[in-house]
Amino acid sequence: MIRYYLDFEKPLQELYQEIERLRELADTNKEYRVDIKKMEKKLAKQQREIFNNLTPWQRTQLARHPDRPYCNDYAKLMLDDFIPLHGDRCFAEDSSIVGGLGRMDGLSIVLLGHQKGRDTKQKIAHNFGMPHPEGYRKALRLMRLAEKFNKPVITLIDTPGAYPGLGAEERGQSGAIAINLREMFRLKVPIIAVVTGEGGSGGALALGVADKVLMLEHSIYSVISPESCAAILWRNSSKAKDAAEPLKLTAKDAYKLKIIDEIAPEPPCGAHHDHKAVAKILRRVILNNLEELRQFSVDELLSARYTKYRRIGQLDE
């Protein structure tokens, strides 16, 4: 059940609570069941109205919703078992990216993704899902491990961006991202990347070079955060709402621009409302894509991966 309601979700909150109350009463008095049905209909209608007409800014808020499932939630819900691995074997363990060995429908895979953390303590431990170079190096280490044992790689993207800090720069944030971008192009196993929440610029792309790039319905993917964009263009980061519009950062936009291959639907009220349901959908979508990718040889996979990105760009000749 959601604990945090965004402004535009407020009308739903009352209905949820009312239904909840009625359910309790229905345990003793069966007459209430009719009322529950009525309320549920009303709720469904309200849901459709709200979720079918989301503005880009509202989607940005949903993508950042504090109750949205994170990588560890998906690992728990999508995988039969999961063995987390740590460290970049170089400098440190960076928990803003989590990853490890997992099984999905009996198939061995390597899962990695950004992890934001839910309460304050966790948020700090995971650095709000903003990796340092060691996070990217750990991710690459796990990808190479996958390659060595011929396991497909699944990445889940949900980050405000790579961490902007002194240490990050000292240890080569740019280089770490660049190397991941290059190395993901020659990884000899299938890669599927899913933007599950916030796809924040280069920090997201560093896990995002893949044979299949997917986005959850209410996730966003952007070259720059609406806040930073507004700060540059309007010199006022509070105009983020306006910047979300022209940036074309929703899943639909990314699909139209041919940047992503598929949009994975979310449950009626969004992923944050029903973790189990969204994990189930995502699991099925990932398995379908893995099945499809299995048909290709390594050479076919790599050359298709190159061509896929090589084609991106719109210009006049």
Added chain:
Amino acid sequence: MSWFRKKKFPKKNVADKRVNIPEGLWIKCNNCKEIIYKKEVERNCDICPKCNYHFRIGARKRLELIYDNGQYEEFDTHLRPKDPLGFKDVVKYRDRLRDYQERTGLWDALIRAAGTVDDYKIIICAFEFSFMGGSMASVVGEKLSRGMERAALEKVPFMSIASSGGARMQEGLISLMQMAKTSAATIKLEEAGVPFISLLTDPTMGGVSASFAMLGDIIIAEPKALIGFAGPRVIEQTRGQTLPEGFQRAEFLLEHGMIDMIVSRKELRNKLIGILNYFQNRLK
């Protein structure tokens, strides 16, 4: 091949007008604040004779300083940017583009050139910072990729000269994806056994530093050039960290092991000849 041929360039009138405005013969150095005779600076590769500060220079000037007799052939001059998002903030992206095109005489922020350096053939892609801060979007990414693919095909060394604030937000995700595209193209160079020399000049930030520019076999930076992922202002705001003197400057990167060397603009051509000589790709 027909796409090598030059097509018409955007008109240059605005730039001409600006040049015609009588300017002083003296300029103030951004670094030591010394007032210097402009011609003297120009003769000195746009370096302050007093403090060795490297003024920002355009792509054409850079290429002239490097290539034999300052001569080179230009490619992909017909590639023009579009407006895939229909982007508008205070100004429409289309209008912004037109404005920069008129000012710089370029269609977009990169020149792809080929020519010789001490008779070694080399393909160079140079960023034009004065075109929207040298930001990378469709055209820049495409020209870089073509340059690298061509270098791989012809087995000719490739050099990039970066001067960029990063990915261009007006083309949104398409700009972001140019990071992946150009990083991938470096693999072609590698497979062909062709050296990739990356020159980082002031500034090389964001999406450009976090992609192909940091993937050179040899990475050279200009003295004091600002190089990094996040801008210093963003870092200061994020955690209120006060940044040490010289943070994200070329010297800082050398100290932290991120680049191979710092080379003054005056020495660059000679240094490059030495490197090309090592890789022995002499035509004659």
